[in-house]
Amino acid sequence: MKSLLLFCVRTYINIGLFFYFKKIEVKKLGLIPKDKPVLFLGNHQNALIDPLIMAVSSGRTAYFLTRAQVFKKPLVSKVLKTLKLIPVYRVRDGWQNITQNNEIFSQCVSILNTNQAVTIFPEGSHNLKRTVRPLSKGFTRIVLGVLEENKASKLQLIPVGLNYNDAEAFSDEALVVFGKPIEASKYILEDKNLAIKNLKHDVHQALTKLTTHIDQELYNSTLSKLEDLNVNFLEPEKVNSCIKSNFKVCSTKALNSNNYIKSFFKFLLKVFCVLPYFIWKKVAQPKIKEIEFTATFRFALSITLVPLWIVFVAIILTLLFSVSVAFYFIISTLIIALLAVKL
Structure with missing residues (x-):
């Protein structure tokens, strides 16, 4: 039952991302093994959008380490854990909670020792800056923990680069690059501190x-x-x-010749989805405290309020006119959405 729920949620998220992003390109520079333990290690710019894109593009069903703050409500916590999300605590969550990470890391070690996959963002936090920040030691504890329990482990470390054209914008474009797997066994060293140092350096x-x-x-x-x-x-x-050439050897991107047409269809989309757009602009967006969550909240509203609004309007049109009119409204809205996003 959990597998079916997970499949349905992933499929729905995938559809949502298709309608939200102009383009999501996936590159895999090496083979992502299906029968070995895998630890995905991604840079973290775009809050919850990052794990969503990785979840639907990696080819593996992975557990995700997620900030513990979103697990506060019991019902939400239960749903998130069903979807294979694991809470991880940070200093801002209180020093008394940090010790709970010992159990979390042990859980990750157990998962990887059964040839499953785990995703973690080793920078420890998100930031829209186009830079890879210093890595925390949390992921090294997991890697070395796996090797301590099983020196013969075939654990693969896969660095993942997440790139956005403009993470705050709608519609945006994204590129996710799965790097070549790194054999974790190369970090079996007598000097643990050296192993941690090498591991952080190589992944960075x-x-x-x-x-x-x-x-x-x-x-x-x-x-x-x-x-x-x-x-x-x-x-x-x-x-x-x-950057390395001191800006002497740089290529530029082509200008989009469809800007006016795209703007027209974005305007039509706002008209067709007037209530969800109003809620976004007047209620949700003003409450966003961290700019990194802009895309996350916009996407969340897009896959919840917008479908409900379309169904609601379709029902009203059916009652006032006919099923045919409601059907044309749904098709028209989908076409306008695709043109507003994909052009």
Whole structure:
């Protein structure tokens, strides 16, 4: 029953992402094994959008370590755990809760020792900045914990680069790059501190090649130059090469010639979905405290309120006119949505 629920939720999320994003491109630089334990390690920019995209594109059904704050309500907690989400505690959740992570990490070790998959964002928090921030030690505890229990483990570490054209915008474009698997067994060393250091270094270096990585000290000036050059942030290798060449060798992205047509259909979509749009602009968006959650909340409303609104209007049209009119309304709304998003 849980597997069926998970399948249905994943399918629905996949459909939602299709209607939300103009394009989601997936690149796999190496084979993601089906019969070995896998630890996905992604950079973290776009709050809950990151794990959703990874969940539907990796090819593996994985457990996800998620901030414990979203598990506060019992019913929500039960649903999230059914969907294979595991709470992880941070300092802001209180020092008294940090010790609970010992049990969480042990759970992850057990999962990986049964050849399943786990996803974690080793930066420890999300941030829209186009840089790979220093990695926390949490994921190293899981990796070394697996190796301590089973030195023969075939655990694969797969770095994942998540890239967005404009994470705050609608509609956005995304690129997810699954890097080449790293054999965890290479970190079986007598010196545990050295193993942790090497592990963090290797994963960080791998991530910086899979997404745009701007040095923190020169971040604002570098980003400004890249934006002025109109680089394509969905081509991280080229963007990183541009930075390394001191902006001498840079490629630009083509301008979208459909901007006016796209704007027209976005306006029509707002008209057809006037109530959900009103709730978004006047109720939900003003309450967002962290800008990284903009896309998350917009997407959540898109896959909940919008379908309910379409069904509600269709029922009203059926009662006032006919089933045919309601059907044409549904089809028209879907077509307008696709044109507003995909153009």
